[in-house]
Amino acid sequence: MTYARFTGAPLKVHKVTNPWQSPSGTLPALRTGHGEVISVPHKIITHLRKEKYNADYDLSARQGADTLAFMSLLEEKLLPVLIHTFWVDTKNYVEVTRKWYAEAMPFPLNFFLPGRMQRQFMERLQLLCGEHGPENEEELEKELYQEARECLTLLSQRLGSQKFFFGDAPASLDAYVFGYLALLLQAKLPSGKLQAHLRGLHNLCAYCTHILSLYFPWDGAEGPPPRQTPVGPETEEEPYRRRNQVLSVLAGLAAMVGYALLSGIVSIQRTTPARAPGTRSLSMAEEDEEE
Known part of the structure; x- marks a missing residue:
């Protein structure tokens, strides 16, 4: 989303909380003008670049190399701690x-x-820290947080007093860094060891606040722009919405019935009714009378 805002890509954003409403079944998802669906974030950015929405167009070869180096650093040093946090x-x-x-x-x-x-996410964290065994989990956590704090300090030094990492215009590195830091900065965490370190780096805090106010102005106290009634191709989503509503209701009923059976609230018993003496003769007599 940040990269698209940086480049001015004309996206129609549909905010959903149900992955079933996504054309790919996962989030995020981009449906292109040709009907193709892309779900992997870096592939979405690649597609935007092919469509001439390139935030790195004016970067030099040296700045492009710095971008790759810092992205690799963030994924190696900062991402594991964000997952852990x-x-x-x-x-x-x-x-x-x-x-x-x-x-x-x-x-x-x-x-x-x-x-x-x-x-x-826990499986992904194990892949990122695969060489460490579970027996030194506390030591691993301490090491991860130390490396993440050093990474944030390095970012702060690299940014300095600039608006963005490569001057006055945002690039893909800015979208990448902002995506990592904004949530950590804004969330009200009861256990925020790394968050406290980030808030002590004032230029990074001002950097995130600047991007929020400039590119996401309605995500604060002001409400989002008024939602327009969809017309044309937008109405194609209506059948999917009805299908998802029906599936949600059916899944909800199944979940409630399953919970009732497992918890013992409802039980199913099969019993054979006992026959009192003379029942058979009485039944035969009634049949004869009806005949």
Whole structure:
């Protein structure tokens, strides 16, 4: 989103909280003018560049190399701690992350999707730190946070007093850095060791605030622009919306029935009714009378 705003790419944004409403079943997703659906963020940026929306058009070869180096540094040093902060740290996950998704997602997705996402992020963290064993988890955490603080300090020194990393115009590195830092800066975390270090780097804080006010002005106290009634091709989403509503209701009913059966609230028993003495003869007599 930040990269698209930097380049002025004419996107029509549809904010959804249900992955089923995405044309690819995952978020984010971009549907191109030719009907192609792209879901991987770096492939979305590649597509925008092919469409002549290139934030790095004016960069020199040296600046392009610096961009790749800093992106690699962020992914290696900062990303693992961000995953740990939001998805592994128990207090942050329970009080912030899971709460966010549970309140935003429709029933019954809010019951199982946050947990599934947590498992996926924990698997990704294990891949990023694959050489470390589980026996030194505390030592690993201490090392990760130390490297992340050094990474933030290096970013602060590289930015200096500039508006953006390469001068007065934003580039892809700015979108990348902002994507990592904005959430960490804005979230109200009960356990915010790295957040406290970031807030002590005043130029990075001012940098994030500047991008928010300039490129996301309605995401603050002001409301978003009034939503227009969709016309033309936009109406194609209506059948999918109805389908998703029906699927959500059916899934909700199935979840409630399953919970009732598993918890013992409802039970199904098959019994053979006992026959009192003389029942058979009485039944035969009634049949004879009816005949």
